[in-house]
Amino acid sequence: MSDEGVRWGLTLPFPGVALADSEALIRRAEEAGYDDLWTGDTAGPDGFTPLALAAAWTERVRLGTGIVNVFTRGPAVLAQHAAALSDASRGRFVLGLGASSNVIVERWNGVPFERPLTRVRETVQALRPVLAGERGPGGFRLEQAPARPVPIYLAALRERMLGLAGEIGDGAFVNFLPLSATERVTAHIRAGESRAGKPPGSVDVVCRFFCIPQPVEQGLGTARFMFAAYATVPVYERFFRWLGWGERIEEMVSAWRDGDRARALELAPEDLIREIFIFGAPAEQRARLDAFAAAGIRTFVLTPITPPDGLPELISALAR
Numbered sequence: 001m002s003d004e005g006v007r008w009g010l011t012l013p014f015p016g017v018a019l020a021d022s023e024a025l026i027r028r029a030e031e032a033g034y035d036d037l038w039t040g041d042t043a044g045p046d047g048f049t050p051l052a053l054a055a056a057w058t059e060r061v062r063l064g065t066g067i068v069n070v071f072t073r074g075p076a077v078l079a080q081h082a083a084a085l086s087d088a089s090r091g092r093f094v095l096g097l098g099a100s101s102n103v104i105v106e107r108w109n110g111v112p113f114e115r116p117l118t119r120v121r122e123t124v125q126a127l128r129p130v131l132a133g134e135r136g137p138g139g140f141r142l143e144q145a146p147a148r149p150v151p152i153y154l155a156a157l158r159e160r161m162l163g164l165a166g167e168i169g170d171g172a173f174v175n176f177l178p179l180s181a182t183e184r185v186t187a188h189i190r191a192g193e194s195r196a197g198k199p200p201g202s203v204d205v206v207c208r209f210f211c212i213p214q215p216v217e218q219g220l221g222t223a224r225f226m227f228a229a230y231a232t233v234p235v236y237e238r239f240f241r242w243l244g245w246g247e248r249i250e251e252m253v254s255a256w257r258d259g260d261r262a263r264a265l266e267l268a269p270e271d272l273i274r275e276i277f278i279f280g281a282p283a284e285q286r287a288r289l290d291a292f293a294a295a296g297i298r299t300f301v302l303t304p305i306t307p308p309d310g311l312p313e314l315i316s317a318l319a320r
Helices: 023-032 049-057 075-088 102-108 116-131 159-168 179-195 216-231 234-242 246-257 261-267 270-276 282-294 308-318
Strands: 007-012 036-039 062-065 093-098 152-155 171-175 204-212 299-304
Touching: 007 049, 007 062, 007 204, 023 049, 023 308, 036 049, 036 299, 049 062, 049 075, 075 093, 075 116, 093 116, 093 171, 102 234, 116 152, 116 159, 152 159, 159 171, 159 179, 179 270, 179 282, 204 216, 204 282, 216 234, 216 246, 216 261, 216 270, 234 246, 246 261, 282 299, 282 308, 299 308
Parallel strands: 007 036, 007 299, 036 062, 062 093, 093 152, 152 171, 171 204, 204 299
Antiparallel strands: none
């Protein structure tokens, strides 16, 4: 695989592995040559704690939140988290922010999911001076500003947020991306970059990939469930509709929301799933990732979908 200029990352935490038992896998990833470790922030561990552990267990890899949302933590708390992790990692931390979804923000946390684009923009505007050691909204100032600049990456799905990521972010974080849509998505990031007068290609484009080390026929059941669970969340449903898949997911979404999960899985469009998920042996997975790199992805964040006892081998096999 030709990976010139491409960063190679993994998702933390590892599926089915307790945080306290993750040290050997994290050290293995760094020794194998991975460049990055990125977290999520859904129903598992929060987006920061796994990185605090990784900061103590690694020396070189970049550590990023991929992503934490701008609704359930205010700018001052986000700045504190970022400053602490930048300090703990000696400047290796990247703050990945996003709007998340109405499910996480409103249904789970009771916070109104309103004007997400504006909320993301205003949060970044508030954070930049604070992370530089200046006072922010309300007079908040960090006791100790990060010794090195903290890059801010923005999660984005559709046109306006993609453009905003290009405009005000140091990077853009995308997810559940079909290969055929990659150039369209990256074009909106580059358009935002251009509007801000940034050098072409200066904004990093990060994508999380779900890697299933099985042939498509064997791994499709797992992929169907993961796809249906995501694509029926309103923000992802709108994303796939924006990409032109509205008619193909319509019946699946209706069945899922009616509680007929089995029928929803049957109706999940297989051709779309094949475009999103990375199946097969390591050589096959690398070949597929090569196509995403050619379409504009600059940082891979791999999520190995395998039982815990298969993780050591798969982490090594997928490394550079």
